[in-house]
Amino acid sequence: MKHTLVTLFSVMLLTLTSRSLAQEPLPVYLDDSQPVEARIEDALSRMTLKEKIAIIHAQSKFSAPGCPRLGIPELWLSDGPHGVRMEFVWDDWNHADWTNDSCTAYPALTCLAATFNPDLAFRYGNAIGQEARYRKKDIILGPGVNIYRTPLSGRNFEYMGEDPYLSSRMVVPYVKGMQQNGVAACLKHFALNNQEKNRDNINVEVSDRALREIYLPAFKAGVQEGGVWAIMGSYNKFRGQYCSHNEILINQILKKEWGFDGVMLTDWGSAHDTDEAARNGLDLEMGSWTNGLTWGVSSAYDNYYLAQPFLKKIESGELPESLLDEKVRRVLRLCFRTNMNRNRPYGCKLTPEHTEIARRVAEEGIVLLKNENHFFPIAPGRYQKIAVIGENAVKRLSEGGGSSELKPQKEISPLEGMIEKYGREHIVFTLGYASGAPNYSNELPSGLDVDSLVQEAVKVAREADVVLFFGGLNKNFQQDCEGDDRRNMDLPFGQNELIERIIKANPNTGIILISGNAVSMPWLSKVDGLIQSWYLGSQGGPATANVISGEVNPSGKLPFSIPVKLEDNSAHYFGEESYPGVNGTQYYKDDILVGYRWYDTRKIKPQFPFGYGLSYTTFRYGKARTDKKNYTANESVKLTFTLKNSGAKAGAETVQVYMSQKKPSVLRPVKELKAFKKVYLQPGEEQVVELEIPVQSFAFYDEGLGDWKLENDKYTLHVASSSRKIHSTATIEVNN
Ligand code: BGC
Numbered sequence: 155m156k157h158t159l160v161t162l163f164s165v166m167l168l169t170l171t172s173r174s175l176a177q178e179p180l181p182v183y184l185d186d187s188q189p190v191e192a193r194i195e196d197a198l199s200r201m202t203l204k205e206k207i208a209i210i211h212a213q214s215k216f217s218a219p220g221c222p223r224l225g226i227p228e229l230w231l232s233d234g235p236h237g238v239r240m241e242f243v244w245d246d247w248n249h250a251d252w253t254n255d256s257c258t259a260y261p262a263l264t265c266l267a268a269t270f271n272p273d274l275a276f277r278y279g280n281a282i283g284q285e286a287r288y289r290k291k292d293i294i295l296g297p298g299v300n301i302y303r304t305p306l307s308g309r310n311f312e313y314m315g316e317d318p319y320l321s322s323r324m325v326v327p328y329v330k331g332m333q334q335n336g337v338a339a340c341l342k343h344f345a346l347n348n349q350e351k352n353r354d355n356i357n358v359e360v361s362d363r364a365l366r367e368i369y370l371p372a373f374k375a376g377v378q379e380g381g382v383w384a385i386m387g388s389y390n391k392f393r394g395q396y397c398s399h400n401e402i403l404i405n406q407i408l409k410k411e412w413g414f415d416g417v418m419l420t421d422w423g424s425a426h427d428t429d430e431a432a433r434n435g436l437d438l439e440m441g442s443w444t445n446g447l448t449w450g451v452s453s454a455y456d457n458y459y460l461a462q463p464f465l466k467k468i469e470s471g472e473l474p475e476s477l478l479d480e481k482v483r484r485v486l487r488l489c490f491r492t493n494m495n496r497n498r499p500y501g502c503k504l505t506p507e508h509t510e511i512a513r514r515v516a517e518e519g520i521v522l523l524k525n526e527n528h529f530f531p532i533a534p535g536r537y538q539k540i541a542v543i544g545e546n547a548v549k550r551l552s553e554g555g556g557s558s559e560l561k562p563q564k565e566i567s568p569l570e571g572m573i574e575k576y577g578r579e580h581i582v583f584t585l586g587y588a589s590g591a592p593n594y595s596n597e598l599p600s601g602l603d604v605d606s607l608v609q610e611a612v613k614v615a616r617e618a619d620v621v622l623f624f625g626g627l628n629k630n631f632q633q634d635c636e637g638d639d640r641r642n643m644d645l646p647f648g649q650n651e652l653i654e655r656i657i658k659a660n661p662n663t664g665i666i667l668i669s670g671n672a673v674s675m676p677w678l679s680k681v682d683g684l685i686q687s688w689y690l691g692s693q694g695g696p697a698t699a700n701v702i703s704g705e706v707n708p709s710g711k712l713p714f715s716i717p718v719k720l721e722d723n724s725a726h727y728f729g730e731e732s733y734p735g736v737n738g739t740q741y742y743k744d745d746i747l748v749g750y751r752w753y754d755t756r757k758i759k760p761q762f763p764f765g766y767g768l769s770y771t772t773f774r775y776g777k778a779r780t781d782k783k784n785y786t787a788n789e790s791v792k793l794t795f796t797l798k799n800s801g802a803k804a805g806a807e808t809v810q811v812y813m814s815q816k817k818p819s820v821l822r823p824v825k826e827l828k829a830f831k832k833v834y835l836q837p838g839e840e841q842v843v844e845l846e847i848p849v850q851s852f853a854f855y856d857e858g859l860g861d862w863k864l865e866n867d868k869y870t871l872h873v874a875s876s877s878r879k880i881h882s883t884a885t886i887e888v889n890n
Pocket of ligand 1: 233342
């Protein structure tokens with residue numbers, strides 16, 4: 155009886171509850187069975203004017219408040235782009251010094267680009283997305299896709315090289331890999347942040363054609379093919395207007411033409427005007443006028459251009475509320491894609507798979523530039539005594555450099571990697587040179603004296619069977635570091651002189667340059683072995699030792715040209731008006747001729763060309779063939795050729811296809827990269843390589859037309875192993 159009564163009571167209660175639930179359905183914005191656009195409109199309609207204003211600007215250094223009353227969570231942002239940055243205190247640039255905010259440091263984006271491997275870019279983006287999600291971040295401030303225009307630019311290491319096609323192919327999988335975790339990628343810096351010098355206010359004047367052909371394609375690919383959810387404006391100006399609220403870049407191109415439906419946010423402190431920010435498509439204002447990057451006052455978020463000043467202008471009728479609503483919609487859309495997506499995975503960090511990805515990218519990105527007399531590989535046992543000389547063999551290079559700094563849980567240095575590979579008894583190390591603290595300082599660590607460092611290096615070199623010099627740049631200010639550019643193209647901290655001394659003491663010397671930028675190499679003819687390495691992150695040591703020892707066959711290719719001297723570079727060729735600018739303005743006089751486009755067209759021989767990189771094996775290219783000879787605009791050329799590993803070691807070759815137009819009506823570069831593929835081959839193995847190249851990609855941007863134009867003409871496709879090494883060509887004709 156008692157049991158029956160209890161059951162009856164429960165049934166009544168259930169009925170009542172479900173009835174009251176039925177009477178009060180979930181609000182549309184919380185109901186994830188509803189279309190996102192309906193949820194956005196519903197949430198928007200419930201928000202007060204003040205709540206709308208609050209959601210479009212920062213509440214702390216790295217967060218925006220969401221809408222607590224409606225249960226819309228805070229948005230948390232983090233740098234980017236090589237791993238998830240450490241935590242910061244609420245309102246300034248001090249590290250929070252947490253003990254649980256370390257990460258896997260992945261190799262810098264120059265290295266990722268040098269892999270020429272889009273599958274790895276996907277895994278890289280996905281891995282950072284997983285770590286970001288685990289760390290409860292909703293937006294990662296990266297990747298950076300500004301074009302490498304000058305070897306002086308302090309941030310080239312955070313970007314993907316000089317070629318718009320290469321960076322486009324690499325950015326799309328990065329974005330997709332990251333966003334499948336419900337974490338937004340944020341392309342930066344939109345646009346034309348091609349130097350750090352005077353970055354806060356330099357005005358860039360560039361032709362429409364160079365903008366479309368060189369500087370925008372990677373952003374466009376990230377938006378249209380990658381479906382990126384956020385974009386960060388750059389600090390500089392374009393045609394007189396700050397890029398973070400630039401009518402042409404944001405309203406006309408990004409939003410109208412490309413159909414971007416995500417959030418356009420500022421760089422930290424890159425907004426300068428409420429009216430422009432309101433009207434020209436800025437959706438979220440971060441980081442300005444705190445006591446951090448921009449001089450100002452603390453906790454001043456209410457003073458932001460998109461905060462109280464915007465509210466006042468709406469209340470007074472000076473600006474319409476519809477402008478605000480449009481921004482709120484975009485922020486809400488981002489929330490539904492990230493922190494309000496209940497189905498997003500939970501993420502993870504520091505997994506063995508993350509370590510493996512960091513190592514793979516490093517191994518595939520290292521570029522072998524010179525290898526005479528079989529200098530490399532150095533198999534264990536080949537030499538009794540290996541001298542490792544140079545600060546970059548031990549310096550913690552994931553630190554410094556500005557906002558891309560990381561706190562890796564583990565960073566294995568090249569020296570540690572070498573000791574692990576060859577045994578402690580076979581390695582002697584000495585510093586050789588020293589650079590001082592990582593950030594914004596050029597002082598030598600106390601107690602070190604340049605002369606004795608050199609003397610010691612010479613002695614160690616003399617007594618060794620082989621010398622490996624680990625030098626290059628580092629993340630100190632005015633090196634590879636945000637906020638300013640390098641002063642010249644030379645190796646810093648007396649390295650050139652040191653290298654000469656070492657070579658004299660022991661001619662059996664190889665150089666490993668670690669940098670994100672080209673350096674001049676006056677000693678090049680005197681060394682047999684040269685490797686271009688990068689900021690490799692957590693697994694730099696093992697990756698480097700694996701390549702040096704031959705356990706891994708190098709397959710990286712240069713994502714930028716290395717000129718003999720700075721004046722050979724297109725940006726510098728035209729003097730100060732072109733770089734760094736005069737009276738606050740610079741003219742990109744090199745126009746579309748950036749990187750190899752310039753060296754090829756002007757017949758200037760670079761030290762090492764774009765796309766160049768050696769292997770421990772050799773490859774034989776067969777004759778290039780196309781499926782037919784005549785094409786119309788909407789077809790693709792099917793290009794085939796054989797590739798054979800003609801050496802004795804398994805290896806990978808990145809085959810590249812460049813296009814030249816026979817008789818263009820405008821100046822065109824001698825060649826432009828239109829396709830590439832990384833092919834892995836066992837010794838003796840031969841494969842038929844097949845590439846599909848859309849004919850439409852042969853078009854140039856016609857300024858008169860304001861659109862892309864494909865001319866009826868003959869086009870030659872060059873099958874190449876670098877921008878300067880062509881193995882076979884095929885010519886086709888386009889007839890529309
Ligand atoms: C950098 C951005 C970065 C931001 C936040 C700025 O100084 O230019 O790339 O994402 O700081 O740290």
